[in-house]
Amino acid sequence: MSDLIERFLAGDRRALARLLTHAENRTELGRHAEQAIFGRTGRAQVVGVTGPPGAGKSTLVNALIREFRDRGRTVAVLAVDPSSPLTGGAALGDRIRMLENAGDPGVYIRSMATRGRMGGLALAVSSATHLLDAFGFDVILIETVGVGQGEVDIADIADTTVLLQVPGLGDSIQTIKAGILEIADILVVNKADQPDARQVVRDLRNMLLLGDHTSRTTPILETVATEGTGIPELASAIDAHYTHINQTGGREQRVHRRLLREVEQLAGERFERWFTAMLASDDLAAERQALLDRRVDPRSLAERIISHYAITHSGRRSG
Amino acid sequence: MAAAARRRPIRVLIAKPGLDGHDRGAKVMARALRDAGMEVIYTGLFQTPEMIARAAADEDVDVVGLSILSGAHNALFPRIIEELGNAGLDDVLIVAGGTIPDQDIPVLRQLGVAAIFGPGTPLQKAVEFIRQHAPVREETT
Numbered sequence: 001m002s003d004l005i006e007r008f009l010a011g012d013r014r015a016l017a018r019l020l021t022h023a024e025n026r027t028e029l030g031r032h033a034e035q036a037i038f039g040r041t042g043r044a045q046v047v048g049v050t051g052p053p054g055a056g057k058s059t060l061v062n063a064l065i066r067e068f069r070d071r072g073r074t075v076a077v078l079a080v081d082p083s084s085p086l087t088g089g090a091a092l093g094d095r096i097r098m099l100e101n102a103g104d105p106g107v108y109i110r111s112m113a114t115r116g117r118m119g120g121l122a123l124a125v126s127s128a129t130h131l132l133d134a135f136g137f138d139v140i141l142i143e144t145v146g147v148g149q150g151e152v153d154i155a156d157i158a159d160t161t162v163l164l165q166v167p168g169l170g171d172s173i174q175t176i177k178a179g180i181l182e183i184a185d186i187l188v189v190n191k192a193d194q195p196d197a198r199q200v201v202r203d204l205r206n207m208l209l210l211g212d213h214t215s216r217t218t219p220i221l222e223t224v225a226t227e228g229t230g231i232p233e234l235a236s237a238i239d240a241h242y243t244h245i246n247q248t249g250g251r252e253q254r255v256h257r258r259l260l261r262e263v264e265q266l267a268g269e270r271f272e273r274w275f276t277a278m279l280a281s282d283d284l285a286a287e288r289q290a291l292l293d294r295r296v297d298p299r300s301l302a303e304r305i306i307s308h309y310a311i312t313h314s315g316r317r318s319g
Numbered sequence: 320m321a322a323a324a325r326r327r328p329i330r331v332l333i334a335k336p337g338l339d340g341h342d343r344g345a346k347v348m349a350r351a352l353r354d355a356g357m358e359v360i361y362t363g364l365f366q367t368p369e370m371i372a373r374a375a376a377d378e379d380v381d382v383v384g385l386s387i388l389s390g391a392h393n394a395l396f397p398r399i400i401e402e403l404g405n406a407g408l409d410d411v412l413i414v415a416g417g418t419i420p421d422q423d424i425p426v427l428r429q430l431g432v433a434a435i436f437g438p439g440t441p442l443q444k445a446v447e448f449i450r451q452h453a454p455v456r457e458e459t460t
Contacts, residue, residue: 014376017376017377017379018379020379024327025327083328083358084353087356089356089358090328090353090357090358091349091350091353092361093360095360095361095378096362096363099363099366102369102370102373103369103373108377110378111358111378113358
């Protein structure tokens with residue numbers, strides 16, 4: 001069993017692949033592995049790439065892999081695509097854009113399905129990032145699912161969040177809305193060879209001018225990912241942002257927030273599972289009936305289960 | 320839904336080895352497996368045996384599905400299976416689809432291709448075969 005962890009620590013790529021599966025499936029071994037390797041994490045530069053479906057995220061990630069490799073760094077990619085809400089199945093198609101790096105041992109690409117998680121990422125992305133970090137990759141690129149306006153989980157995980165925009169998605173009013181535009185450390189207008197690209201850049205620039213001028217301004221870059229145009233500049237902007245947050249102590253804050261958030265999520269995940277099981281259990285058959293008969297309201301029932309949780313769990317601690 | 324949630328999704332790599340550019344069958348199959356609750360990674364066209372093995376290993380799939388219409392299966396499949404072995408994927412389920420003449424099937428079966436789904440195979444038959452034969456590798460807790 002722990003043989004896998006040993007092989008991982010010795011740099012066996014196949015062991016990394018197996019442990020990523022364990023992390024995804026939330027197995028016992030996955031948890032052991034995370035304990036064993038956590039001390040080695042914290043060294044990788046984590047870059048999030050997000051944006052609407054079809055904006056060119058995978059193609060851009062592919063171009064960034066090549067650019068960072070040219071700069072002598074190893075690169076791991078986590079590419080997240082949605083799971084079906086109906087069947088749980090998924091078609092993971094990001095890898096298809098990243099084939100040119102397929103033979104390079106300094107590149108590792110892993111596709112991941114959201115498995116019901118909202119927010120643009122899979123639940124296991126944090127664990128997977130720890131594994132890739134501990135394995136020694138210099139840069140970890142995390143590609144979110146195609147997002148709309150509110151999927152901002154990536155900002156909790158990444159040191160630098162790159163948000164892609166493309167022409168044709170709406171007028172300048174879209175740029176003053178709250179949500180995803182606020183979490184971007186770098187804005188990229190991809191498909192910049194298309195006619196309306198200049199207008200998108202202008203709208204974004206105006207949006208930034210309306211805001212707070214005291215902090216660092218968010219760079220706006222133009223790329224044509226399919227041709228590699230603007231990619232060296234983007235890689236440099238990513239590195240510049242990383243240097244900036246390291247120098248100002250911003251990274252420490254981010255990492256701190258990230259780890260606390262992860263604890264919160266893991267605890268929430270466990271509690272949710274307990275709660276769902278509890279709610280469905282035979283012990284609560286009468287309460288469920290009372291709910292259906294409208295003798296008890298949903299909030300009261302929720303409160304009752306939570307206090308039950310508090311009692312059983314404090315009891316377990318003292319006993 | 321509850322049953323699907325209990326068992327982790329089967330992960331499948333659908334690969335197009337060699338030089339034929341027809342991937343409708345591969346896409347139809349990918350879609351059918353997705354709708355059957357599996358996680359399907361599609362590699363796209365023109366894959367070398369090394370690329371297929373690398374993708375299967377890194378993605379840690381349970382099943383590799385090879386789609387081929389070029390007639391080069393007798394040359395490519397042995398190399399793919401060898402590369403899969405080199406990558407440490409001895410327990411992966413290998414299936415194939417496409418235009419493979421009947422007389423080639425025994426040899427490919429002997430090599431380790433567990434099933435060959437020719438033209439006209441009902442999708443459900445392929446889906447069921449994969450569901451029943453995909454290796455079960457670990458407990459979900």
